[in-house]
Structures are given as C-alpha cells and as structure tokens.
Amino acid sequence: YLGAIEAGGTKFVCAVGDRNGNVRERVTFPTTTPEETMRHVIDFFRQYDLSALGIGSFGPVDLNRNSATYGYITSTPKQKWANFNFVGEMKRHLNVPIGFDTDVNAAALGEHLWGAAQGLDSCIYITVGTGIGVGAIVENQLLHGLTHPEMGHILIRRHPDDPFPGNCPFHGDCLEGMASGPAIEKRWGKKGAELAGRTEVWELEAFYLAQSIANYILILSPEKIIIGGGVMKQEQLLPNIRRHVIDFLHGYVQHETILQHIDEYIVSPGLGDNAGICGALALAIQALDKQ
Amino acid sequence: YLGAIEAGGTKFVCAVGDRNGNVRERVTFPTTTPEETMRHVIDFFRQYDLSALGIGSFGPVDLNRNSATYGYITSTPKQKWANFNFVGEMKRHLNVPIGFDTDVNAAALGEHLWGAAQGLDSCIYITVGTGIGVGAIVENQLLHGLTHPEMGHILIRRHPDDPFPGNCPFHGDCLEGMASGPAIEKRWGKKGAELAGRTEVWELEAFYLAQSIANYILILSPEKIIIGGGVMKQEQLLPNIRRHVIDFLHGYVQHETILQHIDEYIVSPGLGDNAGICGALALAIQALDKQ
Ligand SMILES: Nc1ncnc2c1ncn2[C@@H]1O[C@H](COP(=O)(O)OP(=O)(O)O)[C@@H](O)[C@H]1O
Ligand SMILES: Nc1ncnc2c1ncn2[C@@H]1O[C@H](COP(=O)(O)OP(=O)(O)O)[C@@H](O)[C@H]1O
Ligand SMILES: [Zn+2]
Ligand SMILES: [Zn+2]
Numbered sequence: 001y002l003g004a005i006e007a008g009g010t011k012f013v014c015a016v017g018d019r020n021g022n023v024r025e026r027v028t029f030p031t032t033t034p035e036e037t038m039r040h041v042i043d044f045f046r047q048y049d050l051s052a053l054g055i056g057s058f059g060p061v062d063l064n065r066n067s068a069t070y071g072y073i074t075s076t077p078k079q080k081w082a083n084f085n086f087v088g089e090m091k092r093h094l095n096v097p098i099g100f101d102t103d104v105n106a107a108a109l110g111e112h113l114w115g116a117a118q119g120l121d122s123c124i125y126i127t128v129g130t131g132i133g134v135g136a137i138v139e140n141q142l143l144h145g146l147t148h149p150e151m152g153h154i155l156i157r158r159h160p161d162d163p164f165p166g167n168c169p170f171h172g173d174c175l176e177g178m179a180s181g182p183a184i185e186k187r188w189g190k191k192g193a194e195l196a197g198r199t200e201v202w203e204l205e206a207f208y209l210a211q212s213i214a215n216y217i218l219i220l221s222p223e224k225i226i227i228g229g230g231v232m233k234q235e236q237l238l239p240n241i242r243r244h245v246i247d248f249l250h251g252y253v254q255h256e257t258i259l260q261h262i263d264e265y266i267v268s269p270g271l272g273d274n275a276g277i278c279g280a281l282a283l284a285i286q287a288l289d290k291q
Numbered sequence: 292y293l294g295a296i297e298a299g300g301t302k303f304v305c306a307v308g309d310r311n312g313n314v315r316e317r318v319t320f321p322t323t324t325p326e327e328t329m330r331h332v333i334d335f336f337r338q339y340d341l342s343a344l345g346i347g348s349f350g351p352v353d354l355n356r357n358s359a360t361y362g363y364i365t366s367t368p369k370q371k372w373a374n375f376n377f378v379g380e381m382k383r384h385l386n387v388p389i390g391f392d393t394d395v396n397a398a399a400l401g402e403h404l405w406g407a408a409q410g411l412d413s414c415i416y417i418t419v420g421t422g423i424g425v426g427a428i429v430e431n432q433l434l435h436g437l438t439h440p441e442m443g444h445i446l447i448r449r450h451p452d453d454p455f456p457g458n459c460p461f462h463g464d465c466l467e468g469m470a471s472g473p474a475i476e477k478r479w480g481k482k483g484a485e486l487a488g489r490t491e492v493w494e495l496e497a498f499y500l501a502q503s504i505a506n507y508i509l510i511l512s513p514e515k516i517i518i519g520g521g522v523m524k525q526e527q528l529l530p531n532i533r534r535h536v537i538d539f540l541h542g543y544v545q546h547e548t549i550l551q552h553i554d555e556y557i558v559s560p561g562l563g564d565n566a567g568i569c570g571a572l573a574l575a576i577q578a579l580d581k582q
Contacts (some may be wrong), residue, residue, distance in 0.1 A: 059544065074545065075545050102419065121436070125464055134510075138429050138434060139430060139432045141430045141432075142510065143413070143430070143512075144412075144545055145429065145512030146413075146508075146511065146514045146543075146544075146548055147512050147544060147548075149510055149511065149512050150511045151509055153471065153509055153543055154506045154509050154510065155447075155448060155502055155539060156448070157446055157447070157449075157508060158448075170543045197559055211446055214446060215506060215510070216445060216510065217437075218440065218442055219436070219440055219507065220440065220505070220511070221435065221439065221441075223436055223437045248446060249460050251461060252444055252461045252462065254366050254438075255437055256366065257437055258437075275490045289504075
C-alpha cells in the first residue's frame with residue numbers, strides 16, 4: 001500500500017491507495033493539536049503495510065532538503081502547529097520513504113497525473129476556500145524555488161467600487177485578503193453559501209480571481225488552469241472568471257486555447273474533491289521511485 | 292565554433308564563441324528589414340565553421356516544436372518582422388542544430404550558467420528598456436508553457452499620485468505601460484537619462500518595478516533576481532527597488548535571503564551587457580547536446 005495525507009487547517013484526510021491513484025480506504029480527522037491529530041493519523045496507518053507515504057500539507061512548510069527544518073510546518077498562524085516537524089514525526093513511526101509538499105502542489109500533481117491536466121507539461125491548481133493557495137507544475141515538475149510559491153498573496157488592483165479593506169493579516173488587500181471565503185463573509189456580512197442569489201457578489205469575486213489568473217498566465221503560461229475549493233461551489237463563478245480573464249488579457253496572449261477554448265482552459269478539478277489526496281498518493285509514488 | 296544571435300528590436304548582436312561562454316568575435320547590425328538584416332547576419336556567420344547556433348529573439352515568438360510556425364517571430368508590432376520564419380531562414384543557410392528562445396530567456400540562461408545565478412536551480416532575468424521583458428529558469432530549466440511568459444505585461448496597482456494613463460497599446464497601464472523607458476519619457480516629458488537628478492522619477496519607477504518583483508517572488512519564488520536594461524543605468528534605482536520589495540512583501544516570505552540579504556538577492560547582471568549574447572551561446576550548446 002501507499003499512504004497519503006492531505007493535511008488541512010480544518011481537517012486531515014488520510015488514505016491508502018495504489019500506483020494508479022485508486023484510493024482504497026479513506027478517513028478524516030479534525031485538525032486540533034499536533035499530539036491528538038497525529039495519534040489518529042499514526043493509528044490509521046499502523047493498520048497497513050506501507051511502502052511509502054506522501055504528505056500534502058497546509059503551510060508555510062520547509063521544502064529545502066538541505067535545511068535543518070526540512071519537513072517542518074514553519075511560521076503558520078495556527079500557533080500549535082508552528083515549527084512542527086511533520087516529516088520527522090511520521091518517520092519516527094513509519095520507516096518508509098516520505099514525499100512532502102504543499103497541499104496545493106500535491107493537488108496540482110494529482111490533477112497532472114490523473115485529472116484535468118493529464119498529458120500536459122504544465123498546469124496550476126488554485127483553491128479558493130478559507131485561504132487562497134496555488135500549486136504549479138512547470139516543465140513536468142512541481143514548482144519550487146527559494147521557498148514554495150505563495151501565489152494567494154499577490155498584490156492586485158482593487159475594484160474602484162469596493163471599499164472593503166481586505167483581511168489578510170500581512171497585506172490587507174492582497175488576493176487572499178480580498179477574495180477568500182472569510183473575506184467574502186466579512187465584506188457582505190454573510191457566508192458565501194448564503195449569498196448565492198446576489199450577482200454583484202460573484203461578479204466582484206470573479207473580477208479579483210480573474211485578475212490574478214491573468215497574471216499567473218502572463219508569468220507562468222500554464223497549459224491548464226484548474227480551480228477548486230469551497231467558494232467555487234458557486235457555479236456562476238467559473239463562467240464569470242473566464243469572461244474577465246479574456247478582458248484582462250485584452251488580446252495580448254495570441255493563443256487559440258485562450259481566445260477560442262477558454263471553457264476547456266480554465267476548469268474545475270477533474271478529480272473533484274480528491275485532487276489533494278490523490279496528489280499526496282502521487283507524492284508517495286515519487287518518494288518510492290526516487291529511493 | 293558556436294554561433295549566437297541576440298535579436299533585438301533596435302539591433303542584432305551576432306557572435307561566435309566557445310563552450311565556456313567566451314565570445315571570440317562580435318558584431319552589431321541595426322534591425323531594419325528582415326532581408327537586409329539577415330543578409331548581414333548570414334554574411335557574418337559564413338566566415339566561420341559553425342557546429343551549432345543559438346538565437347535569443349525579441350518576440351512574441353513561437354517556441355512550440357509541434358507547431359507549423361515553430362521558430363517564427365509571430366504577432367510583433369514591428370510589421371516587417373511579423374510572421375518571419377527566423378529558424379527556417381537560418382537553417383536554409385547554415386545546416387546546423389539551432390536553439391531558439393526569447394531574448395530574455397536566453398539572458399536568464401546565460402546568467403544561470405556563467406553569471407549571477409551560477410549554481411542555483413532558479414532565477415529570473417528582467418530587462419527594463421524599450422519594453423519590459425522577463426526570462427526565467429525554474430527547476431534548472433527554461434520556463435515555457437502554453438506560450439512563453441510575458442511577465443512585462445502583468446497588471447499592477449497604480450500609484451495613487453500618478454495620473455499617467457500608461458502607454459501599452461494592449462493594456463494601457465500594465466507594468467510595461469507604466470515603467471518602460473518610453474513610459475518614463477512620456478510621463479515626464481524627457482528621456483530617462485536626462486532625469487537623473489529628479490528623485491521622484493526613480494522613486495515612482497522603483498515602486499512599479501518592486502511591486503511586480505514582489506509578485507514574481509510570490510508566484511515563482513526564484514533564488515536570484517537579476518535586473519538589467521537601459522533604464523537600470525540609473526544607479527539609484529536598484530536600492531530603491533530592494534527597499535520597496537521588502538515593503539510590499541511585508542514579512543510574508545520568511546526567508547533570510549529576502550529579509551537579510553536582499554542586496555545579494557536582487558542584483559545587476561553578472562555578465563553585464565553580455566547576458567543576452569552569452570545566453571544565445573548557451574542555447575547553441577543546448578541544441579548541440581540535444582542532437
Ligand atoms: N456553497 C458555497 N458558496 C460559497 N462559499 C462557500 C460555499 N461552501 C463553502 N464556502 C466557503 O468556502 C470556505 C471553505 O473552503 P473549503 O475549501 O471548503 O475549506 P478549506 O479552505 O478550509 O480547506 C469557507 O469560507 C466557506 O464559507
Ligand atoms: N542612463 C539612462 N537612464 C535612464 N534611462 C535610460 C538610460 N539609458 C537608456 N535609457 C532608456 O532605456 C531604453 C532603452 O533600453 P535598452 O535596454 O538600452 O534597449 P532595448 O530595450 O531597445 O534593447 C530607452 O527608453 C532609454 O531612454
Ligand atoms: Zn496576503
Ligand atoms: Zn501591456
């Protein structure tokens with residue numbers, strides 16, 4: 001068996017599966033303290049004979065293999081998890097190769113292998129939920145650099161009619177500060193799910209997401225853009241986003257995929273809610289093969 | 292010998308050199324019509340026994356090897372060069388392997404091999420001149436995707452005190468529209484070189500460049516940022532840019548390279564004005580080795 005963990009700020013998904021991305025068993029635990037949550041995680045995996053483990057984790061995380069804190073969750077606002085040695089703790093209990101990356105990089109990898117970006121050299125996976133995160137495959141590899149990208153925090157232009165100051169503790173009105181689920185709730189005074197009928201809400205949301213996607217296109221030029229997360233449950237959003245992306249690019253990127261096939265270019269996850277956990281499975285495969 | 296062409300909108304640089312990035316002979320021709328300019332280019336290379344050629348070209352260019360127009364300059368505003376089959380024309384005269392990429396990707400490759408980004412896995416090369424262009428190395432490879440990136444045209448926040456509408460024919464006030472050499476000239480009524488004493492000019496210029504660099508960092512997380520081009524001849528710019536980048540990121544990217552060593556993180560080209568032509572030489576090496 002291959003093991004997989006999708007570690008989120010509200011819940012942990014643990015699964016075992018195979019090389020083809022099939023999930024055999026899957027459980028969910030709430031994210032409480034590292035002690036409690038990890039006990040559940042370890043107890044789950046103890047039932048199986050694992051050959052490798054993949055972890056897609058909320059962050060920021062340290063992915064630098066030469067660093068003393070490789071495999072740690074680093075400076076997260078979730079105090080109890082700050083400086084938690086995630087890979088170290090798993091290694092202590094399960095002596096198998098471990099692949100470790102961000103939750104969104106894992107999801108991008110899952111979609112690349114088995115989902116909406118199969119057969120392409122590049123894609124990005126955007127989640128719009130409690131936060132906004134983006135993972136990327138470029139030239140057939142997960143994108144890393146100095147640290148992992150933090151594309152949810154890019155600076156954007158505010159809409160001239162939007163007085164909301166933004167709720168990112170670092171930047172105020174960065175993308176996440178203006179367009180995450182909690183930002184929507186704070187701006188309009190209601191949860192996103194209760195604002196379904198208010199077209200102006202989703203028009204503005206699409207404006208911010210599309211603007212950021214236009215910049216991701218100009219900077220990374222991905223071959224597929226996959227967008228999921230709780231906020232995207234609003235089905236009116238995706239068509240609005242596509243329309244605004246075309247507007248923002250204004251004919252600059254002369255490619256038929258954008259100009260004529262935008263409906264197949266900016267899409268929902270092919271793996272649905274399983275992108276993250278399948279991606280963690282893919283990280284396990286990579287760890288096994290690299291061994 | 293290895294041949295190299297740095298094809299710019301105002302001039303072509305042609306050179307021959309060796310595997311170690313040493314340029315042996317170097318000439319420059321003005322960019323006029325394809326017929327005239329290419330005649331000079333061919334005449335120059337005919338003097339040598341070449342084993343491969345590398346071309347870093349102004350764009351947009353078609354880099355998709357499966358495309359019918361691979362190796363073409365495509366929809367450039369320079370009418371005479373639109374749809375020019377650059378690689379095809381060179382192949383017709385010199386039957387050697389040809390590497391082809393954008394001018395800025397070539398420069399990034401040159402800096403990666405022999406300049407300021409030696410030994411790193413990633414870097415970006417920004418030129419601020421007649422236009423603004425950016426090339427990138429990620430995971431040790433040149434960044435490509437659906438097309439090549441067009442990072443000079445990202446959407447940015449305008450400075451609240453800046454009434455200049457921008458001069459990009461596509462987007463008006465994108466980065467290039469607000470911060471290229473011609474944008475500076477149009478906003479202030481004088482060429483950049485004549486504005487050296489006006490601190491407000493370079494403060495505003497740094498504001499726009501730093502904002503874009505902050506977004507490049509959040510999206511690509513490069514290990515080194517190299518910035519050149521005519522406008523950067525203003526030596527006051529680089530320190531201003533570094534200061535603004537720190538401001539824009541606002542402590543979000545917790546990495547000592549940014550927080551403590553920004554002077555070695557955002558730097559001038561290690562190869563000076565030779566980044567582009569050396570990069571073209573590196574494209575020739577890649578073409579030869581891939582053969
Ligand atoms: N149907 C919906 N419409 C709009 N927003 C929603 C909907 N369902 C969930 N959300 C919002 O999505 C966010 C949760 O995102 P989700 O991706 O489910 O979780 P997380 O980001 O914590 O992993 C919340 O802010 C919630 O208000
Ligand atoms: N010393 C200088 N200070 C400010 N701007 C300059 C200076 N020298 C050149 N420039 C500007 O740089 C631009 C030309 O950029 P350059 O990189 O030399 O050429 P190109 O982009 O055409 O290859 C022009 O707009 C010019 O006004
Ligand atoms: Zn932010
Ligand atoms: Zn533009």
